[in-house]
Amino acid sequence: MSKHITPRQAADLIPDGAVVSVSSSSGLGCPDLTLKAIGERFDETGHPRNITTLHPIAAGDMSGIKGIDYIAKQGLLAKVLAGSYPSGPSSSEPPLIWQMITGNEIPAYNIPSGILFDMHREAAAKRPGVITKVGLDTFVDPTRQGCAMNDKAGAEPIVEKITFAGEEWLYFKAIAPQVAIIRATTADERGNLTYEHEGAYLGGLDQALAARNNGGIVIAQVKRLAKEGSLKPHDVRVPGVLVDYVVVDPEQKQTTQTLYDPAISGEIFRPLDSFRVPEFNIQKVIARRVAEELETGSAVNLGFGISANVPRILMEEGLHGAVTWVIEQGAVGGVPLLDFAFGCASNADAFMPSPYQFTYFQGAGFDASLLSFLEIGRDGSVNVSKLSFRPHVTAGCGGFVDITARAKKVVFSGMFNAGAKLTIADGKLVIEKEGKLKKLVNEVEHVTFSGPRGVAQGQDITYVTERCVMKLTPEGILLTEIAPGVDLQAHILDQSEFPLIVSPDLKVMDARLFTDAPIGLTLPAKAPRRLAEANHG
Known part of the structure; x- marks a missing residue:
């Protein structure tokens, strides 16, 4: 017997007061039509409520896949827990969910994506929660914001600090969803997906298990x-025994602004010369x-921002395949994509479910991560998750934590300060006008990475910035390299709110970095992995 129902019939299944888990990563894998139907049912009937x-x-973005914005309505949405949220340019109107968050209309929490997946797994197994x-x-950390994004969330703590086996840990109570809304490509009549x-596979299986094992229902959009x-x-x-209902959307987008690209799903491999090299x-x-x-x-893990271009740098230098890229949505290997398709990869070696990719990350099984920064603090801490004057431009932490x-x-990368007018000439950096906003600050607004830890x-x-390279040391932040053409005092030391330690062996960055030609990059070989290393710590 077919489990096929209409989007409106799916929306009618959501009871008032339900906990609903939604599988998506921005536009990737978003069950957009089902979320739209829930919002339309509320507009017509006032249900489901709270x-x-x-x-x-995350669910939804600013480029054609609304996702969570379909249900960001007063009276419908009572509370939200997300790894990240839709973001957009500062000049655009904030997404509806951000208006609810900044307006303190509902408690909103930004929980690291891996921990949120862990909370589902613990709920599925009827265990009390996550200790991490x-x-x-x-x-x-509850000694800081405790994941709270506004005052309403601060009044309802979601995380505790506990002592276990003589050590400090964070404890997140498992949350059992009554409904899981997941997405796949094909469902058969028995609901096999x-x-x-x-x-990417994302975390649909874990979310389905959490709902089914706690007496809930699973709706799959295909x-x-x-x-x-x-x-x-x-x-x-996802086997059909876990799926109760199936909604069909023949127009569902593969990811943001992409209806279907077989290279994204690993069905074909693109020629390397088809990938755009950064200008x-x-x-x-x-x-x-x-x-x-x-x-x-x-x-090597890769994050959004400047570092997302590093695979293309290696490609241009004839070093494609020298490292294996691993991203939180689950792709292993290949070429991580840019812009609206970020989170996907072409020519991947494999796709892992996101919850298992996060287990790999949390346990530091990988070798390095390339990420961005918004602010760097005196103690080496980094903020990527909050700017009070432009809140909806920051999406939250995602898997960063x-x-x-x-x-x-x-390796954190970014511009040394914000708004500087810069050019490059004759292999040197030319700073024509300094930016008005310093990014090396005494204390970051939001600690997304803890320097002391x-x-x-x-x-x-x-x-790594355009004008210098720095290292975190027990004594503070050590300046190790300076760009050719840059004045140490005026362009670096005076542009930081705190004193930088200048290395006695301060070097000049390679001038080839500042020329419009391949730089002849060579990479040292990683040391062979030893059993003692695998067992350490």
Whole structure:
């Protein structure tokens, strides 16, 4: 018997006061039509009312996939917990969910994506919750904001600090959803789900288990239906025994602004010369210098921003494949994509479910991470998750906190200050006018990465900007390299709110970084992995 229902019938299944888990990563894998139907039902009937939604990565964006904005309505949405939220340019009108958050209309929480997936897994197994060190001494820690995004959330704590086995840990209570809304490509008549056109598996299986094991229902949105028995069992990622209802949207987008690209879902491999190489500009200079931090044979996580261009730098230098890229949505290997398709990869080696990718990250099984920064603090802490004067431009932490909690090596990249007028001439950086906003500040507004914990754990932390390279040390932030053409005092030391330690071996960054030609990049080989290393810590 087919489980196929209409979007409105799916919306009618959501009871008042329900906890609803939604699988998505911005536009990637978003069950947009089902969320739209829930919002339309509320507009017509006033129901469902006062639901709580869980979004382990994010649901919706500013480019044609509204996602959570369909249900961001007073009276419908009572509380939201998300790894990140839709973001957009400062000149645009904020997404509706941001208006509710900044207007203090509902309690809103920004929980690291890996922890939110862990909360689902614990709920599925009827365990009490997640005990973790991920997030200690960051905004996740209850001694800071405790994941709260506004005053209403601050009045309803979501995380506790506890002592277990003589050590400090964070405790998140498991939350059991009554409804899970997930997405796939194909469902057969029994509800078996395959993901052949998806850019990632995300966490649909874990969310379905959490709902089903706690007496809830699972609604799957798909692109098409198939006859019972026609799907290959090895291709089924969520079995039909976990799926109660199926909604069909033949127009569902694969990811933001992308209806369907078979290279994103791994069905074909693109020629390497079809990938765009970054144009020569300041951001490319930074990405090149970040690339110099890599080792051949490494597994390297990649975040949004300037560092997302590093795979293209290696490609331009003839080093594609020298490292294996791993991203939180689940792709392993290949070429991570840019802009609206960020979170997807073409030519991937494999796709892992996001919850397992986060287990890999939380336990520091990978070699390095390349991430961005908005602010750097005196103690080496980094903010990427909050700017009070432009809140909806920052999406939240996503997997940043999970990734950096124990990472062996992190390279943060960004512009030294905001708004500077810069040019490049004759292999030198020319600073024509300084920016008005300093990014090296005495205290960051939001601690997304804790510098003191990084020092205590012996993490290798580097900060790369267009005008200098810095390292985190127990004594403070050490300036190790300066760009050619830059004045140390006027352009660096005077542009920081706190004193930088100048290395006695201060070097000049390679002038080839500042020229419009390949730089002849070579990478050292990663040291062979030893059993003692695997067992350490």
